[in-house]
Amino acid sequence: MRIAVLGGAFDPIHNGHLQIAKQAVKQLRIDEVWFMPSAATPLKQEQAASFQDRAAMISLAIAPYRHMKLCTLEQELEGVSYTIRTVKTLFQRYPQHSFCWLIGDDQALQFDRWKSSDELKQLLPFYVFTRDEQDISLPDGLHRVHMQLLAVSSSEIRQGQKLYQVPDRVRDYMGAHGLYLERMVRQRMSEKRFLHSQSVAALCVQLARAHQLDCRVAYLMGITHDVCKQLPYAQAEAWMRSHMPNSLQEAPAIWHGYIGADYINKVFHIHDRRILQAVYHHVKGRNRTDYDRILFIADKLDPSRGYDSSREIAISMRSLKEGYRIVKEQQEAYLKKEGSCKKIRSLYMEELVRIVQKAVDEKKESVRCCMIFVN
CATH class of the missing domain: 3.40.50.620 (HUPs)
Known part of the structure; x- marks a missing residue:
């Protein structure tokens, strides 16, 4: 031959x-x-x-x-x-x-x-x-x-470009084994966000290992969880409107979890439901599977955030459910405090606008009176 x-x-x-x-x-x-x-x-x-x-x-x-x-x-x-x-x-x-x-x-x-x-x-x-x-x-x-x-x-x-030129079977293999994934993720975010994703992935693996879970799954959900975090608002809104219209009314800060799960499924060909569900719910948290808990914990306790989370990490190493409970309570307390601060800022801005508008009206009235006097 x-x-x-x-x-x-x-x-x-x-x-x-x-x-x-x-x-x-x-x-x-x-x-x-x-x-x-x-x-x-x-x-x-x-x-x-x-x-x-x-x-x-x-x-x-x-x-x-x-x-x-x-x-x-x-x-x-x-x-x-x-x-x-x-x-x-x-x-x-x-x-x-x-x-x-x-x-x-x-x-x-x-x-x-x-x-x-x-x-x-x-x-x-x-x-x-x-x-x-x-x-x-x-x-x-x-x-x-x-x-x-x-x-x-x-x-x-390898940079995540022209993936449509790869046969679907090969893309499925790449997604299942996480091939070239760090390079692809890095191209889609800032260096600071990428370092956060790496740190979250490392903590996910530590938690998975401590609880005899699949470290590969833990790594993949950790490295990809924020892949759409820095998607421009207009593109994010268009994606939500096209693919997830029922969740469009939720806060835009939450969207990247929903879009990210859809994105890594369709673009990176990561089809493992454990990964997709964990990424989808990682912003608000979902206490249903150990992988849900791991990603939620790791994202919030990421050591690269700059505050001491060693106590909560140690608790999570012993019990994911207890660690999730503590982190969830901390998140809710933060959001409640942040909500109060936003309300105060909103009231302040309303009062500031009222004062400015009053001053403008008084100036207009003064000018009007002067015009009458001149005439």
């Missing part, structure tokens, strides 16, 4: 990779495309996801396509994933097949830096997939294949 190898980090795989594989089968008359995830790429920084996770995502992405296979050869080869070594190993293991190698234009521009690049060009053909409108200069010996490449990169995906 004629095999095309598509190598790379695939961190993560996206529709652009699948498009290249489809075009290779169509234009180069390839029998199969083997996706070859690298164990350690020489010219790239360390991968964000593990080899196991990247291989699993490839398997999910290519499952519908009978001409696409996963090859984990580079995991078996120790050390850095040099293509020259991989190619020679393929020739030894599969002498019945003929091979070619598929690369993108970014890889082609670095090809002369590859180990034994001249020897590689003698061993097998390299096909470079470039956009139709591009005419970049390729190193000698590489063959160009024009196509309409999708404008997407794995680095964009």
